[in-house]
Amino acid sequence: MTTTEAPGDASPRLYNDDLAPATERRWGAFSIFNVWTSDVHSLYGYFLAASLFLVAGNTLKFLVGIAVGSLIIYWLMTLVGIAGVRTGVPYPVLARASFGTFGANVPALVRAVVATFWYGAQTSAAAGAIVAFLARYDGPRGFHESTHLFDHSGLEVVCYLGVWAAQLLIISKGMETVRRFQDFAGPAVWLMMLLLAVVLSVKAGSLSFAVDMAPADLAALARSATGLDVAPGSLAAIAAIAATWVTYFAALFLNFCDFARFTPDARALRKGNIWGLPVNLILFSLVAALTTSAAARVYGQVILEPAEISAKFDNVFLVLLAALTFAVATLGINVVANFVSPAYDFANVAPKYVDFKRGGLIAAVIALVLYPWHPWDNAPSFVNAIGSTMGPIFGVLIVDYYLIRRAQLNVADLYREDGEFRFQGGWNIRAFVAAGIAAVFSSILPTYGPSGYAATLGPYTWFIGVIVAGVLYFALSAGRSPLAPKPAPTTP
Structure with missing residues (x-):
């Protein structure tokens, strides 16, 4: 039976107040719904939806692909969320059950590094929206064109630092402030979109979802925007749309329990998920498609960046409103998806010295250091790269919790060095073998293997990682349910 209390003899190497099972559970269905509005209603979320719209060829096929992907996302997020509700623990602590009390630091740090990349990407996008507005005026435009630092203009650097600092202020106030902020940010971005x-x-004079381009030009633009080598409108294109949409959420599949653990029960979780995922994602994608097609008719070109679209408005108030809203959207997704996880993940490495706030600060500093190199510029490739690293970890974690342990977990032992999850000195070798082999198929072969492998299976690398890791882990763990820990050494 699952317990939800940390033991009185918890090891300081495994426990602090932020990593302890949640006791206050105030995240109802509305807050869970807004986790998803904050996560997807972003400049990157819009860009990806608009890009996939080009791949679809028409609106109906686009909605089919998005709907299939959104239903898969709902099912998987609910699986992860229920584990969070039942145990009350954050992702790196839950990972101890499958990877070992100390081995869990590896998947935690992988997730943390991914989050810092996304933090930089979203912050850069928000800064770009503000730059687009300010550059309309002579003074800021002159500064933008004449001053350069770290391969960026001076104005871009100033705006990036401003957005970066605002996010840090929010996370420093703790999870309750995060909840209140994203309850505001999600609806605000919906209204702006x-x-x-x-x-x-x-402005276009009609309501239409058509993009007036020659088929060959549309196919070339779709490939350039998404990296998907498929014929727009084909069955392969619809499947690739669904797979890419699922992969976009690959990182949050791991750590959604960071939020779900504050939910009072599974019913509230499911209600928030159903409205926040299939319903919200489909409607948001529809709005992105409408905006893309309308902008193409108004400006005579396909524009996939919402900030670039809004910057073309003649009405200064609308441009300012759009810039501020896009900045809020970025704050929302970064706080929800890219600060909370590394805050827990870095705290998990050294709970005695790093708490939730210090963990968030570490993530912010890493993202700041990465800014001069801006490794996040290629969005579609970045999404697939994230999926390829997250899949094997997710496959092990889900198979362990649901198939090996039958959703029954001794939470107290997650905080003991000599408890059930000690395995081999705190490391579960079977989990690492399964995840490592799966990573060959999901990460190494797409990057260094035959070109045909990546071209054919690129959108599905996350799924490959999940399936290979899950099957291998289950096979290696056969007859060991629950997995037997290695006995702790006795003191003479």
């Missing part, structure tokens, strides 16, 4: 679609549709 709707306003953008309405304004452009009025």
Whole structure:
């Protein structure tokens, strides 16, 4: 039976107050819903949806692909979320059950590094929206064009630092402030996206989802924007849309329990997920498609960046409103998806010295150091790269919790060095073997293997990693349910 209390003899190497099972559970269905509005209603989320719209060829096929992907996302997020509700622990602590009390630091740090990359990408996108507005005026435009630092303009650097600092301020206040902020950010971005679609549709003179481009040009633009080598509108294109949409959430599949653990029960979790995932994702994607097609008719070109679209408005108030809203959207997704996870992940490495706030600070500093190199510029490739690293970890974690342990977990032993999850000195070798072999198929072969492998299976690397790791882990763990820990050495 699953317990939800840390033991009185918890090891300081495994426990602090932030990593302990949640006791206050105030994240109801509305807050869970807004986890998803904050996560997907971003500049990157819009860019990906608009890009996939080009791949679909028409609106119906686009909605089919997005709907299939969104239902898969809902099912998987609910699996992870229920584990969080039942145990009350964050992702790196839950990972101790499958990877070992100290081995869990490896998947935790992998997730943390991914989050810092996304933090930099989203912060850079928000800074770009603000730059687009300020550059309309002579003073800021002159500064933007004449001053350069770290391969960026001076204005870009200033805006990046401003958005970076604002996010750090929010995370420093703790998880309750995170909840209140994302309850505001999600609806605000929804309103702005709707306003953008309405304004452009009025300018276009009609409501249409068509993009007037020659098929060959559309196919070339779709490949350039998404990296998907498929014929727009084909069955392969619809499947690739669904797979890429699922992969976009690869990182949060791991650590959704960081939020779900504050939910009072599974019913509230499912309610928040159903509205926040299939319903919200489909509607958001539809708005992105409408905006893209309307902007193409108004400006005579396909523009996939919402900040670039809004910067073309004649109405200064609308441009300012859009810039501020996009900045809020980025704050929302970064706080929810890219600060909370590394805050727990870094704290998990050294709980005695690093708490939730210090963990978030570490993530922010790493993202700041990465800024001069801006490794996040290629969005579609970045999404697939993330999926390829996250899949094997997710496969091990889910198979361990649901198939090996039958959703029954001794939470107290997650905080003991000599408990059930000690394995081989705190490391579960079977989990690492399964994840390592799966990573060959999901990460190494797509990058260094035959070109045909990546071209054919690129959108599905996350799924390959999940399946290979899950099957191998289950096979290696056969007859060991629950997995037997290695006995702790006795003191003479």
